[in-house]
Amino acid sequence: MAKKKAKAKISSKKKAEPKAKAKTQHKSKAKLQKKAVSRIELATFAAGCFWHVQDVFDEVKGVVKTTVGYTGGTVPRPTYEQVCTNTTGHAESVLVEFDPSIVSYEHLLDIFWNSHNPTTRDRQGLDFGKQYRSAIFYHSERQKLAAEKAKAELEHSGRRGRPVVTEITQASEFYPAEEYHQHYHKKNETNVCGIRF
DSSP: OHHHHHHHHHHHHHHHHHHHHHHHHHHHHHHHHHHHHHTOEEEEEEESOHHHHHHHHHTSTTEEEEEEEEESSSSSSOOHHHHTTTOSOOEEEEEEEEOTTTSOHHHHHHHHHHTSOTTSTTEETTEESGGGOEEEEESSHHHHHHHHHHHHHHHHHTTTSSOOOOEEEEOOOOEEOOGGGTTHHHHHTOOTTOOOO
C-alpha cells in the first residue's frame, strides 16, 4: 500500500509540472512584451505643413506611428482654425513613435534637415506664419544634445548657404490635430503640401 501511495504522489507531481511550466512561460512572454513596448521612443518635429512632414516620416523603417498635431504654444487644446490665426504660438508638428533598435534618433534628425528649409524663419514654401516654423522638440537630454550637435554641424558645413534658424525646445503638451488631418495625403490621394526648397 505504501508503494501505491508513493506512486500516487509522484504521479500528481508530474501532473502539476506542466501547469507550473506554462505559468513560467506566460510570465516570460509578458516580460518580453513589456520590454518591446518600453523600447518605443518619441520624437517631435515641426517643418512647415504637417501633412508633408508626416508623409516623410511614415516612409522610415523603424517608425511605428506618426501623429500630426500642435505643440509649442500657450493655448490648450487648440483647433486648426485657431492655430491658423498665428496667435496661439503653436507649430504644426508631427509626433513620431520609433524603435531605436531599428532607426536612431540621429537618423531621424538627418531626415528632418533634408525634408525642409531650416534657414527660413516662420516659413516653408508658400506657407508662412509662426505655425510653420522649423523646430525640434526634444524629449530627453540626449535628444537635446544630439539636435544641438546636428544643427551646429549643418551650420558649419555651409551647405545651406544661410544661418539655420531651427528652434530646439523641450517638448511640451502635444495636441493631436483633427482626424481629417491625420495622413491627409493618403486619405485624399493628393499632394497639395509639397514643399519646394
